[in-house]
Amino acid sequence: MxxxxxxxxxxxxxxxxxxxxxxxxxxxxxxxxxxxxxxxxxxxxxxxxxxxxxxxxxxxxxxxxxxEEEITELMVTARRNEELFRYFSELYLKLLQSQSIEEVMDSLQQTFSEQLQMPALTLKFFDSPLELETQFTFAADTHKQLLSKRFRDDSIYLGRLTTDEQKLLFPDESIASVVLLLLGDKGELGMLAIGNHDAGHFEPAMDTLLVKQLQVLLSQILPPLLKHHEAR
Structure with missing residues (x-):
């Protein structure tokens, strides 16, 4: 030019x-x-x-x-959030009324498996002296590597697992993403694991308000139920 x-x-x-x-x-x-x-x-x-x-x-x-499209998306999100809040509120009431670990597990299964369509849920306790059912315990120290790898900075983990970690928590399901909650004041009690087939369902950037509330509630109600189980 x-x-x-x-x-x-x-x-x-x-x-x-x-x-x-x-x-x-x-x-x-x-x-x-x-x-x-x-x-x-x-x-x-x-x-x-x-x-x-x-x-x-x-x-x-x-x-x-x-x-109009943005408003529609916001309305759909608002309805979904309202539904989630209702499900979790109903779950909290059921958990507070639970008289045994089995009842706790039944309430968790009903909410996550039936209402929220989460295909897999596991509740495990660490170093428990009780003769709990196998479904509630880890074999030997198989969970310690998982703890050191996934819980360095927080008591909640959202994301994917390795194949070995999946088999440890969900031996009968092919799980692509999870939310893991450490239970107890310092995470010493156990772990609640919730899995989904969708790899993008649980991601690190997700809001954790509802699962944190669940984590706190379970950390409070499970110790007395464990003692009651031991006394039986």
């Missing part, structure tokens, strides 16, 4: 910028010059040349449609 052509292109860009700035500063320009609206046209990708007014209407319609 010649020097003259470059200067002309630069001047065109400057002129366009000045015009745009002037129109922004003078929004009543077309009110003072309505005849220009009938003369101006805007290129449209599919319709060719259209009037400025028609183009403005098209842009407004697109904005309205986009806002």
């Amino acid at each position: 010649s020097t003259e052509a470059k200067k002309q292109a630069q001047q065109t860009r400057v002129d366009d910028t000045l015009i745009a700035a002037y129109l922004e500063e003078n929004p009543d320009f077309f009110d003072r010059h309505p005849e220009l609206l009938q003369q101006l046209s805007v290129r449209h990708q599919t319709k060719g040349a259209v009037s400025l007014v028609e183009r403005q209407q098209q842009v407004l319609r697109q904005r309205v449609q986009h806002l």
